Amino acid sequence: MIANLATRLQGDPLRARLLLLIGLWLVAIVVMSLLSPYFLQSSTVPYLLQYVPILGLLGLGQTLVILAGGPGIDLSVGAIVSLVGVCVGALISGLGVWPACALGIVLGGLLGLVNGVLVNVLRIPSLIATLATMFVYGGLALASTQGKPMGNFPAEFAWLGQGTTLGLPNAFVFVLLPDAVILHVMLTRTTIGRHIVASGNDDRAAYLSGIDVARVRIGLYVLSGVLAAVGSVISMSWFLSARPDAGTGMELLAVTIAVLGGTHIFGGTGGVPGTIVAILVITTLQIGLQLANISAAWQLGVIGILLVASVASTGAFKAIWGFKR
Amino acid sequence: MNAILKTAAISLLAATSMIGATQAKDIRIAFVPQIQGIPYYVAMEQGGQAAAKKFGVTYVQQGPTTTSGADQLRIFESFVNQGFDVVAVSPDDVESLKPAIAAAKAKGVHVITSDADAAGSERDFYVAQAKDQDLGYTILDEMVKRVGEEGKIAIISDSPTITSLNNWIAAIQERAKTKYPKIEIVSVDHTDGTAARAFQFATDDMTRNPDLKGIIGIASTTCPGIGQAVDAAGRIGSIVTTGFCSPNTVKDYVMSGAMTYTVLWNPTDLGYLTVWAGKEVAEGRKFGDAIKVDGLDANVQWLADQNILLLGAPMVFTKDNIEKFNF
Amino acid sequence: MEPFLRGAAPAAPRLLSKDLVMAKTNDLRLTSLTATREMILLCAILLVGAAFSFASPYFLTPINLIQTLRAALELAIVSAGMTLVIIMGGIDVSVGGILAVSAIVIGKSYQAGMPPWVVAPIGLGTGAILGAWNGWLTTKFKVPPIIATLGSMYIFSAIMFIVIGGAWISGLPNTLSPLVNGAVFFIPSAALVILFVYGTCWILLRRVPFGRHIYGIGSSEHSAKLVGINVDRTKIITYAILGLLSGFAALLYVARMRNVEINIGTSIALEAIAATILGGTSIRGGVGSLLGTLLGVVFIRIIQNGLVLIGVSSLWETVVIGGLLILVLAVDAIRNRNNLRTQ
Numbered sequence: 001m002i003a004n005l006a007t008r009l010q011g012d013p014l015r016a017r018l019l020l021l022i023g024l025w026l027v028a029i030v031v032m033s034l035l036s037p038y039f040l041q042s043s044t045v046p047y048l049l050q051y052v053p054i055l056g057l058l059g060l061g062q063t064l065v066i067l068a069g070g071p072g073i074d075l076s077v078g079a080i081v082s083l084v085g086v087c088v089g090a091l092i093s094g095l096g097v098w099p100a101c102a103l104g105i106v107l108g109g110l111l112g113l114v115n116g117v118l119v120n121v122l123r124i125p126s127l128i129a130t131l132a133t134m135f136v137y138g139g140l141a142l143a144s145t146q147g148k149p150m151g152n153f154p155a156e157f158a159w160l161g162q163g164t165t166l167g168l169p170n171a172f173v174f175v176l177l178p179d180a181v182i183l184h185v186m187l188t189r190t191t192i193g194r195h196i197v198a199s200g201n202d203d204r205a206a207y208l209s210g211i212d213v214a215r216v217r218i219g220l221y222v223l224s225g226v227l228a229a230v231g232s233v234i235s236m237s238w239f240l241s242a243r244p245d246a247g248t249g250m251e252l253l254a255v256t257i258a259v260l261g262g263t264h265i266f267g268g269t270g271g272v273p274g275t276i277v278a279i280l281v282i283t284t285l286q287i288g289l290q291l292a293n294i295s296a297a298w299q300l301g302v303i304g305i306l307l308v309a310s311v312a313s314t315g316a317f318k319a320i321w322g323f324k325r
Numbered sequence: 326m327n328a329i330l331k332t333a334a335i336s337l338l339a340a341t342s343m344i345g346a347t348q349a350k351d352i353r354i355a356f357v358p359q360i361q362g363i364p365y366y367v368a369m370e371q372g373g374q375a376a377a378k379k380f381g382v383t384y385v386q387q388g389p390t391t392t393s394g395a396d397q398l399r400i401f402e403s404f405v406n407q408g409f410d411v412v413a414v415s416p417d418d419v420e421s422l423k424p425a426i427a428a429a430k431a432k433g434v435h436v437i438t439s440d441a442d443a444a445g446s447e448r449d450f451y452v453a454q455a456k457d458q459d460l461g462y463t464i465l466d467e468m469v470k471r472v473g474e475e476g477k478i479a480i481i482s483d484s485p486t487i488t489s490l491n492n493w494i495a496a497i498q499e500r501a502k503t504k505y506p507k508i509e510i511v512s513v514d515h516t517d518g519t520a521a522r523a524f525q526f527a528t529d530d531m532t533r534n535p536d537l538k539g540i541i542g543i544a545s546t547t548c549p550g551i552g553q554a555v556d557a558a559g560r561i562g563s564i565v566t567t568g569f570c571s572p573n574t575v576k577d578y579v580m581s582g583a584m585t586y587t588v589l590w591n592p593t594d595l596g597y598l599t600v601w602a603g604k605e606v607a608e609g610r611k612f613g614d615a616i617k618v619d620g621l622d623a624n625v626q627w628l629a630d631q632n633i634l635l636l637g638a639p640m641v642f643t644k645d646n647i648e649k650f651n652f
Numbered sequence: 653m654e655p656f657l658r659g660a661a662p663a664a665p666r667l668l669s670k671d672l673v674m675a676k677t678n679d680l681r682l683t684s685l686t687a688t689r690e691m692i693l694l695c696a697i698l699l700v701g702a703a704f705s706f707a708s709p710y711f712l713t714p715i716n717l718i719q720t721l722r723a724a725l726e727l728a729i730v731s732a733g734m735t736l737v738i739i740m741g742g743i744d745v746s747v748g749g750i751l752a753v754s755a756i757v758i759g760k761s762y763q764a765g766m767p768p769w770v771v772a773p774i775g776l777g778t779g780a781i782l783g784a785w786n787g788w789l790t791t792k793f794k795v796p797p798i799i800a801t802l803g804s805m806y807i808f809s810a811i812m813f814i815v816i817g818g819a820w821i822s823g824l825p826n827t828l829s830p831l832v833n834g835a836v837f838f839i840p841s842a843a844l845v846i847l848f849v850y851g852t853c854w855i856l857l858r859r860v861p862f863g864r865h866i867y868g869i870g871s872s873e874h875s876a877k878l879v880g881i882n883v884d885r886t887k888i889i890t891y892a893i894l895g896l897l898s899g900f901a902a903l904l905y906v907a908r909m910r911n912v913e914i915n916i917g918t919s920i921a922l923e924a925i926a927a928t929i930l931g932g933t934s935i936r937g938g939v940g941s942l943l944g945t946l947l948g949v950v951f952i953r954i955i956q957n958g959l960v961l962i963g964v965s966s967l968w969e970t971v972v973i974g975g976l977l978i979l980v981l982a983v984d985a986i987r988n989r990n991n992l993r994t995q
Contacts, residue, residue, distance in 0.1 A: 036407070038406055038407040038408065041406070043406050044406060047402055047403075047406050050402075051399060073798075118978065118981075118982070122981075122982050122985040122986065123985050123989075124978075124981045124982065124985050125934075125935045125936060127743070127798070127935055128925075128929050128935050128977070128981060129978070129981065131922065131925065131926065131974075131977075132926075132974045132975075132977035132978045132981065133974065133978070134974070135922075135926075135970040135971065135973055135974025135975075135977065136970070136971050136974035136975055136978070137974075138970060139967065139968060139969065139970030139971030139972075139974060140971055142485060142486075142967045142970075143965060143967035143968045143971060146485055146965070146967065147484065147485020147486045147491070147515065147967070148485070148486075148491065149418060149420050149486070151420060158424065162424050238424070239394070239418075239420050239421045239423075239424070240420060240423070240424065241420035241421070243394060243418060243420070243421070243486065244485075244486065245393065245394075245484075245486045246395075248391075248393065249391065249393070252802060252805075255798075255802065256802065259799055265796045265798060265799060266796075286399070287399070287403070290387075290399060290400060290403040291403050291406060291407055293385055293387055293403075293407075295361060295387060295813070295814075296361065296387070296388075296389055296390045296396065296400070296813075297361065297362075297390055297809070297810045297812075297813030297814050298810060298814070299810075300390065300806045300807075300809050300810040300813075301806060301807050301809075301810025301811070301814075302810075303806050304802075304803040304804065304805070304806025304807035304809075304810065305803070305806075305807060307799060307802060307803040307806070308789060308793075308795060308799070308800060308803035308804070308807075311793075311795045311796065311799050311800075311803075312789070312793035312794070312795050360914075361813065361914075362813055362816055362817070362914040363820065363913070363914065364819055364820050364822075367817075367819055390809070390813060390914075485967060511963075512960070512963065513965075514960065514965075514966045515966055515967060517915060517918055517919055518913070518914070518915030518918070519913065519915045519916055519917075519918065520909040520911045520913055520916075521723075521726070521905065521908075521909060521916075524723070524908070524909065525723045525956065525957075526960060526966070528719050528723070529716075529719075529957055529960040529961060530960065532710045532713070532715065532716045532719065532961065533708065533710050533960065533961045533963075535710070546913060546915070549820075549822065549909060549910065549911035549913070550909065550911075553908065553909055553910065553911075557719075557722075557833055557908075558715075558719075573822065574820065574822050574911070576823070577823050577910075
């Protein structure tokens, strides 16, 4: 039976990674509950899930960008979160909260479009292009506010980021889950999804079969920007303030989640379920270790080891399978 | 194999339940500093642990690895979820914590702020080393005492998103505007927390204003950089530098004159006071006019109208007295 | 494993092994690819410098320029190593962590009373070992460099926090500070150190077979392997060199600041990458210029220095640097649109 399972898994690395991650998550839950008596209590679930939506959205955007190949990466997502937040914060007094957020999401798309054009029209390598836009967007957010957060958000706005439905955070239930489902369906069941995977697998072949690879990739950068903007809205709703450093550091975590979730850094392999379970694993580890009062420094180390081990094992895995064949 | 696993599982369960059992008796106090890993908060932790030992409570201190409001929030909520009786916090960003403080209060957890306040939140009270205003005023007054009422001064701070630092800067600027109109604050720069950046800014500030009379370092992270910069530029004695620095970090510079004086308070005392105050509030006692803290020499005051427990006036460290302190 | 960024979009051919042969016969071939970028950077520096000296009388003073040079020292040293790694087709975002851990080891060694000539090799060795670890992850475990070094960054960060335990290491001896702050016959020693490091790297890259191997692997790893280059060993050594240089930078940092704090090295990785790419090194590998990198470092530091001197808030720095990076890359890309050679 194990041999059967193994043979089936061999053909589908994504499914293998998903099972591995789910297994890892279960192990993590067991270990965390042993480390701290406070882990297995009802308050842990909303506590934990509170931290999932924003990073989850960024991770999903990153998964798609990396998936489409190129190689693609978007290091500016954290900065987009900050900049969109600052702009929305500035617009609230004039426009009201929800129109301002809508404009913010449009802005996120535009910022993503800049990335897309730089990478796919001007052919600037994505690492460097998005690094540069990260500098620009992040700097604009900090410089225009001199570091000070903007308040003035109406109390009802907190519903999205702070409220719960049936014990689960609203942002998780009403934003992350639907978005994840939509993106998963798009990726696996629609034509555009197949185009994305094809572009990632072999962009030359995709181009020759008529797929406008550049357009697909630009679209995904725009999507990544939009998802970052939605994350920014959730963040503002959570804290009832627009912080100019809201997204700092999130881009690397987003890449970590995407890669942990099984997305191959050169594209062609990757998926939504893997990313979602990956962020659950990471958040569980972080929260669990925190509840056991193990310092944030150790948490960083665990994440690093996990990241390297997950990618290393693919290599080692392949070597072993290759050997056995 | 099975037997080994069973024994392991049982002993693990026993251990965790033992921990659970001991925790039921103690009062548990937690503190979330602005960041982990700087001497200032290590000193606070020493004071906190000393008080914990003396009063028989449990004290845990955990801070984020960056001055990020979101990271700090996670740690704060973790303490609330662990059922700590009192959670003290020195907020990086006040807004991020407000909803969490309200939620914690609703759960019956006492929330106090220490070292930096969360104005406008539902915290029980603020354990202050000195009032933000007094700190800003004192450091500028001492500067003016040494450079005169006229001249150029530069300010170097840490991340622009830290509320407490911005409060001190605002107090300094306000003091300058109202009391010393001829003092010109030429620049306010923000480092990334490294000594090298503070060094760079201090050096460039001195270059840009050859008649610069003083430099104020707002965060303890800027101090070594400023001291080194004055030393490297050969300006010892011709410029007055200061900061909110812990004596140990700047002792060499104060003795050599690269730093003229520093303003601080005793963070060990602050940590001690925080734990004592936590215990008082956990046991339901209120503060009266006369505060007597067992084991602490300071003249602690209770400002009822603002809900502030004040450690005392800021302390000025100079060449004359810095050798006496070890934190 | 392929370098992080493989080949271009469909139509562009890659630098093939024949270029390795051409590299042997005609050194200038490879420089000319970056010569234009170096010229552009030099002009940009002169332009920006002129603008700053108009706006502030203090900019063009010897003392200011020397101080800026000294501030650029660590970045310059790390960027030299980064250039080697990127030319080879890799990348390393964990250099900040390597610098931090090396600095801690150096600090603790000083505290334990060891003299500088013992501490220095220890610091350099720590850096080299950490760099080799990155190289090992990339080769033996086939982890893509961006992922491997990202993971290492987290791990080194954790090590740093746990070892430093909250107490900064202060009051360290500045015995080595003459290397930074001194002068030999009016030439600032910082300049000499930079010349030494860059000179050595240049010899490594251009006059020794090892350098050819680096270019070869960066151009086409597959071809390099076929030509008989020991790819794994070269990679590990190159990453180790970057680590060693980071350790050297840590040594000088400690000498200059006499302090080791937790935030040490946070921004240096991205700054080094920015400087290297600004200087004409291609992130795809196979093409690079040490001179360009040095100019890139100088450019970044001059902007930081100039902005303070003219009174612009330091928070605008990253906007300026990012904007310039985009400008340079965009101009390059537009110019090369019809050029089939990958750049």
